[in-house]
């Protein structure tokens with residue numbers, strides 16, 4: 001299950017994605033955590049020191065290897081140089097799974113031990129001033145788009161991405177690559193305006209979007225969110241002393257998180273697991289093709305000196321994923337995971 005966290009700067013994307021990742025790990029689920037935000041904070045939010053986080057390998061620095069691996073023996077892609085971030089998989093391409101060893105994970109993913117289990121973390125890499133607004137920036141996030149387009153995942157296993165909100169994710173097809181997108185919104189006009197903007201793009205592309213309120217302090221806050229967001233509101237995370245203690249450097253266990261807030265994480269998992277039922281593999285492939293053609297026409301063909309539309313394998317769709325059945329499944333989550 002591919003999940004994105006988006007929202008206004010400072011709304012709590014990193015905090016809530018890290019907590020959701022810990023929650024899934026605590027349930028014994030396999031998780032790949034991906035930091036695709038301009039502000040790379042997911043590593044520290046998962047408990048890495050700044051020094052450890054700074055030494056994480058960057059996806060953006062491994063693009064040639066990533067492309068070479070994914071290309072495999074696909075005859076439509078003559079060389080890794082001709083692969084752009086939207087090049088879709090086809091016959092002969094190598095596909096990725098959440099639970100496996102492969103050269104991309106070996107080069108770009110690092111295990112992060114949590115007190116509730118362990119996850120794999122991948123990061124796009126630090127964005128420098130020069131990156132912003134130029135090709136480099138997009139190619140870093142582009143690595144994530146490539147990985148998602150080649151990923152075969154099923155219920156009970158998760159890839160959770162801490163994203164950047166706004167026009168940068170809309171410029172590429174990245175925002176359409178998720179089974180469910182959680183938009184984190186504080187009960188403020190700015191939080192809601194980012195929601196409205198995202199919702200417009202989401203509607204055009206059939207993106208499943210749910211709002212998670214954050215830093216909700218009162219019944220009035222909750223009423224405000226309900227009024228502005230309606231049925232898109234999935235749950236509301238309160239203003240949390242536990243999160244504040246975390247921010248102050250303490251390492252509180254997940255089990256001591258306020259029960260109401262812990263329940264929000266459960267609601268996120270339930271919504272995620274339910275999203276499997278509405279997954280539409282045909283649309284997923286069609287959108288990959290749509291964004292590839294758009295990118296090919298606007299810059300890819302010129303850069304490659306070739307017609308990249310020829311990379312599309314018209315007969316290819318991703319194979320269905322076998323459900324991963326972790327040992328720690330209990331009765332309720334078995335039902336939720338559809339196994």
Ligand SMILES: Nc1ncnc2c1ncn2[C@@H]1O[C@H](COP(=O)(O)OP(=O)(O)OP(=O)(O)O)[C@@H](O)[C@H]1O
Nearest residue numbers: 009010011012013014015039215238239240243247
């Ligand atoms: N529910 C909460 N209760 C208390 N503090 C919170 C809560 N959620 C987030 N915060 C605090 O708000 C600040 C911003 O949160 P966070 O870094 O997760 O936001 P973000 O959306 O990832 O920001 P950025 O856009 O900079 O990446 C942090 O100091 C965090 O500790």
Ligand SMILES: [Mg+2]
Nearest residue numbers: 013014037041
């Ligand atoms: Mg963040």
